[in-house]
Amino acid sequence: MASYSLVVSGEVHEGFDKEHVKSVFRTLTGLPEARTDELFDTGKFLRQHNLSEEQAQRKRDALAQRGIVCYLEKETAGSVVADDHTVAPVVPGISSHDDTLTDPPSMYARDDAKAGEETVHADVGGMAVEQQGEGERLPFIFAGRAGEFFRIWIVNLLLTIVTLGFYYPWAKVRSNRYFYASTCLKGDSFSYLAEPLAILKGYLVALLLIGLYVFANIFNSLASGVVILLLFALLPLLLVRALRFRARNTAYRNIRFSFTGGVGDAYAAFLLWPLLTIVSFGILIPLMIYKQKAYLFNGFRYGESTFRFDTSAGPFWRLYLMLFAMFIGAGVLISALTMVLSLGGSDLQSLPMVAMVLPMILLPLVYLGLYAFLFVRQTNLVYNAVALEQHRLQSDYALGSWLGLQIGNLLGVVLSLGLLIPWAKIRTARYRAQHTHFLAAGDLDRFVAAEEKKRSALGEEIGSAFDMDIAI
Amino acid sequence: MSAVTEACNTPGRRPDSVQGCYYDGKRSRRHPARLLVHGGCVRVCNEQGGLLDSMDSVRELRISPRLGNTPRAVYFPGGGHFETPDNDGLDRLMGGGGLVHWLESRYLFVSVSVVLTALLVWWFVVQGVPALARMAAFSLPDTVLQKLGREAHALLDEQWLQPSALSTQEQQRVRHAFAPVLENFRQQGYVLQVHFRGSEDMGANAFALPSGDIVFTDDMVRLAENDDELLAILLHEIGHVTSRHGLRQVIQMSSLMVVITLVTGDVSSLSSMAVSIPIMLMQLGYSRNFEREADALALREMLADNIDPLNFVTIMQRLQQQKACGGKKSATECGRGLPDFLSTHPQTEARLKPFLSAAGN
Ligand SMILES: [Zn+2]
Numbered sequence: 001m002a003s004y005s006l007v008v009s010g011e012v013h014e015g016f017d018k019e020h021v022k023s024v025f026r027t028l029t030g031l032p033e034a035r036t037d038e039l040f041d042t043g044k045f046l047r048q049h050n051l052s053e054e055q056a057q058r059k060r061d062a063l064a065q066r067g068i069v070c071y072l073e074k075e076t077a078g079s080v081v082a083d084d085h086t087v088a089p090v091v092p093g094i095s096s097h098d099d100t101l102t103d104p105p106s107m108y109a110r111d112d113a114k115a116g117e118e119t120v121h122a123d124v125g126g127m128a129v130e131q132q133g134e135g136e137r138l139p140f141i142f143a144g145r146a147g148e149f150f151r152i153w154i155v156n157l158l159l160t161i162v163t164l165g166f167y168y169p170w171a172k173v174r175s176n177r178y179f180y181a182s183t184c185l186k187g188d189s190f191s192y193l194a195e196p197l198a199i200l201k202g203y204l205v206a207l208l209l210i211g212l213y214v215f216a217n218i219f220n221s222l223a224s225g226v227v228i229l230l231l232f233a234l235l236p237l238l239l240v241r242a243l244r245f246r247a248r249n250t251a252y253r254n255i256r257f258s259f260t261g262g263v264g265d266a267y268a269a270f271l272l273w274p275l276l277t278i279v280s281f282g283i284l285i286p287l288m289i290y291k292q293k294a295y296l297f298n299g300f301r302y303g304e305s306t307f308r309f310d311t312s313a314g315p316f317w318r319l320y321l322m323l324f325a326m327f328i329g330a331g332v333l334i335s336a337l338t339m340v341l342s343l344g345g346s347d348l349q350s351l352p353m354v355a356m357v358l359p360m361i362l363l364p365l366v367y368l369g370l371y372a373f374l375f376v377r378q379t380n381l382v383y384n385a386v387a388l389e390q391h392r393l394q395s396d397y398a399l400g401s402w403l404g405l406q407i408g409n410l411l412g413v414v415l416s417l418g419l420l421i422p423w424a425k426i427r428t429a430r431y432r433a434q435h436t437h438f439l440a441a442g443d444l445d446r447f448v449a450a451e452e453k454k455r456s457a458l459g460e461e462i463g464s465a466f467d468m469d470i471a472i
Numbered sequence: 473m474s475a476v477t478e479a480c481n482t483p484g485r486r487p488d489s490v491q492g493c494y495y496d497g498k499r500s501r502r503h504p505a506r507l508l509v510h511g512g513c514v515r516v517c518n519e520q521g522g523l524l525d526s527m528d529s530v531r532e533l534r535i536s537p538r539l540g541n542t543p544r545a546v547y548f549p550g551g552g553h554f555e556t557p558d559n560d561g562l563d564r565l566m567g568g569g570g571l572v573h574w575l576e577s578r579y580l581f582v583s584v585s586v587v588l589t590a591l592l593v594w595w596f597v598v599q600g601v602p603a604l605a606r607m608a609a610f611s612l613p614d615t616v617l618q619k620l621g622r623e624a625h626a627l628l629d630e631q632w633l634q635p636s637a638l639s640t641q642e643q644q645r646v647r648h649a650f651a652p653v654l655e656n657f658r659q660q661g662y663v664l665q666v667h668f669r670g671s672e673d674m675g676a677n678a679f680a681l682p683s684g685d686i687v688f689t690d691d692m693v694r695l696a697e698n699d700d701e702l703l704a705i706l707l708h709e710i711g712h713v714t715s716r717h718g719l720r721q722v723i724q725m726s727s728l729m730v731v732i733t734l735v736t737g738d739v740s741s742l743s744s745m746a747v748s749i750p751i752m753l754m755q756l757g758y759s760r761n762f763e764r765e766a767d768a769l770a771l772r773e774m775l776a777d778n779i780d781p782l783n784f785v786t787i788m789q790r791l792q793q794q795k796a797c798g799g800k801k802s803a804t805e806c807g808r809g810l811p812d813f814l815s816t817h818p819q820t821e822a823r824l825k826p827f828l829s830a831a832g833n
Contacts, residue, residue, distance in 0.1 A: 017541070020541065057504070061493070061504045065491075065492070065493070065543070065557050067557065145540075148540045148541065149540070150582075151577070151582045152539065152540060152576050154585045154589060155572065155575050155576045155581065155585050156572070156576075157585070157589055158588055158589045158592075161589060161592050161593070170572075174539060174572070177542070178539055178540060178542060181539065181543060182542055188493070188555075189542070189543055191536075253495050253501075253502060254497045254500075254552065254553050255495075255497070303500065445500055445501040446499065446500065448500075449497060449499070
């Protein structure tokens, strides 16, 4: 059987920014920066051996789409024809079969010992080879850049301001499109397809509702109470509309997502359960969260294929119990520390100061830490439970890196007086992509588009106004 | 109409093309493909030269507008689409990338946008929001003020205020001193009501609610050395009422929230906490302006009613001294208080200057 090798020449297609291509390539392969620079700046070559014709072509196309110049060379069976550029022997570990079974960082076996040689061995990982019947861990790749998004953000912000807000739906669509189109799975990006006009209509309706509420509130507290109750009663319905809008306008490989969760179930998850939680003094929170997440992720579809939320309420109970224990523990620790410090202090005047200031400094830090802990653990818990047919998601947010990201964003946004908001958004999206994987159980070519259904246009437009950030 | 059926590789003239992928919209399969434009006809061909999709007029195809370097799609009527990251190639074949993209990719315009946006946001926050809030506040009916005031009063009574410990005679005396001023404003259409309350948390204080209810704490009454000083404070609080400061504050606060939401979009979690800090600082700035407005009214009325403006100066200084030192140490021992931009009441010195110069005349 003929095998092929894929050669990356280190050149960049016309119209692509070299630095950008380099960073995309680094993300795809996990190759260290120095090696990537070597490849793109000093005329060295990178070669991957032992690919089938189809695999090699797929990888070539995926790379070419990202502006990376590469070509295929036919190898004679079992051995490699050394050409003018390569002098390195084949590294036995790099077969396409092994690639698919190991984690990305380790899967790009590198011949570091042969650093002096001209060839760098690495796998083109993002487009790793499909293996039927075997699992494959596909990374989500986020290729958005802060500089590029900053230009989009500031121009659209200005347009929104000078049009007194009427341009806002267009700005929002552009921003969403940027983040979707910059997110890649297996060489294909996501698309955001919402029509700005639909969103504008939704906003006008929402504005009308808010106006109604404000007027009712001004003239009569009883009427405003009625309106508030009405809004509360409508909230699950609006949420369903928003979910449908968001899902329908998301596509991957020209197959749209959809949301099929029922209105009645939405009322149970988002009205009944919160009420039960209140009645139970918060004890039922874990169960409520579980019910809500289950409702969401059991409702999504990709084409004809349904998503599942594959877990029970157990892990949620454990997580919240752990949180509660940590909260109590931190409280006890702080009180003890305060006591010890006030006992040890001999200076009578400084005594109450220590006792007062210490909890004031420590408590917000504890809250922040616990919030971060809950967010990270719950995100992992939820996304690890999401399944699409036999495929799964995998999420590995980590407490330290997530806190680092958030604190960096906070400092950046504050110190730049808001100018670094786009940068913070890009960093957040990149973090999310880097810490989420798609565990593909087979190839991704077999999803089938759903039948077009008639839908109430206005309903979804209203939903668009309440469109929340619900990530898929 | 007829060119559609032609084979993908037209012999003879070389059609212009871009590389990309085709998705038929029925299955999630990717077809590596080329898009060719030849004689006004658009065709998508796979690598073997097979025809995947076509359209006989470029103009009838929808192309997603260019957006940075993200890949973009050409949508065919049959539901298929061709996607390519080669934006320049697509523009060359199918026409322009859109005005907004043109603006976004011009560094000059981006720089201009930064400056203009900053100026507009600054202007809107400093000038626009207060002006809009003033307009809105004065066009709303009195019932709104009554409602706001009632709610605030109930909350205050519940949380921070206790019944007054002042004797009935003392309360009567102060009310008697206030009567002419209150009557004067009643004739102008303002319903004002003075309340005395005890409060451990607030100390010496007085505040006005939008409804025209003006609350004096017991400590405030005790702090005054004569009734004219209390009258000066009363006039200041009446200034807050007649200028509808309470309502304006509420409106300004909510408008700022809207502005911040528009500017930030949906920055998650911690970063949105960061933007509430500027809101707080701006609120302080707004309140200072309100204090100046209330002071101006107080001064005007005092001069009109032949009350010595010095009374405002003396009670404010005593108040300041008490606040800064907790009423225990002597004035020289305690610091000068908070810097101007952090305090709700402008630095007393600057604030009292108009009263002092009016008293000197
Ligand atoms: Zn005041």
